[in-house]
Amino acid sequence: MTKAEIGEAFKRWHAANPTPVTELEYGSPFQLLVAVVMSAQATDKGVNIATRKLFPVAPTPEAMATLGEAGITEYIRTIGLYRNKAKNVAMLSRQLLERHGGEVPRDRESLEALPGVGRKTANVVLNSIWREPVMAVDTHIFRVGNRMGLAPGKDVVAVEKALMRRVPKDYLVDAHHWLILHGRYVCIARKPKCGECIVRDLCQFPDKTD
DNA sequence: ATCCCGAGGG
DNA sequence: CCCTCTGGAT
Numbered sequence A: 001m002t003k004a005e006i007g008e009a010f011k012r013w014h015a016a017n018p019t020p021v022t023e024l025e026y027g028s029p030f031q032l033l034v035a036v037v038m039s040a041q042a043t044d045k046g047v048n049i050a051t052r053k054l055f056p057v058a059p060t061p062e063a064m065a066t067l068g069e070a071g072i073t074e075y076i077r078t079i080g081l082y083r084n085k086a087k088n089v090a091m092l093s094r095q096l097l098e099r100h101g102g103e104v105p106r107d108r109e110s111l112e113a114l115p116g117v118g119r120k121t122a123n124v125v126l127n128s129i130w131r132e133p134v135m136a137v138d139t140h141i142f143r144v145g146n147r148m149g150l151a152p153g154k155d156v157v158a159v160e161k162a163l164m165r166r167v168p169k170d171y172l173v174d175a176h177h178w179l180i181l182h183g184r185y186v187c188i189a190r191k192p193k194c195g196e197c198i199v200r201d202l203c204q205f206p207d208k209t210d
Numbered sequence B: 001a002t003c004c005c006g007a008g009g010g
Numbered sequence C: 001c002c003c004t005c006t007g008g009a010t
Helices: A003-016 A029-037 A046-055 A061-076 A084-098 A108-112 A117-132 A141-148 A156-166 A171-185
Strands: none
Touching: A003 A084, A003 A171, A029 A061, A029 A117, A046 A061, A046 A108, A108 A117, A108 A156, A117 A156, A117 A171, A141 A156, A141 A171
16 A cells, blocks of 8 residues: 555544544553453453453452452453453552552553563553554454555564554554454454445455455 | 463354 | 454463
8 A cells, every 4th residue: 555545544534433442341541451451362342241240349450459360250251261361460450559559550661561461452551541652453453454455564563563654643543443443343354344345445455256 | 383262253 | 163353471
């Protein structure tokens, strides 16, 4: 895609959805952090079903640490990788209390030092809570970036760098959510709905049969 | 490179 | 049945 085509694509996504937000349900930065950790290789819908019961019981790092790994497990058994996630969320809550006064740190270094938090999750927190211009590249964005020719790359870091370089500055903060939603509902992994795609004419691989 | 790991869709 | 879902740690 050319620079002009990329600008046009984001212009359309912006027009269709001016203020995109995550579909994860949360009531505080802490809850967003926990929800994102739990969303690894799982659907937002599935995470929301679990957190709707978990967050009222454990809305804060204090309550979550008290609930503990075993307690958390009972609420998230229906989510994939639940053993790792329960352990990470319990440890992460204790670490927030011990090192950060129970607050979610704003810098990437501190975030990535938390158990279960890697580059992608740290970027989601920085972007969703403080609207910082960073790109969290997940399974959807990696696929869309490569499939469209928007941001080709062999690994997620390569795609992240390509997006940071190619997405127009004015659209960078919201680009994460537009790309996620596009990947989730239109540019689906198995069978992309090219017939419903608003950027089809800008894409390098539109499905001609659709 | 491998493991973790349930639910939903096709 | 197989693939996918807002990955991270080893």
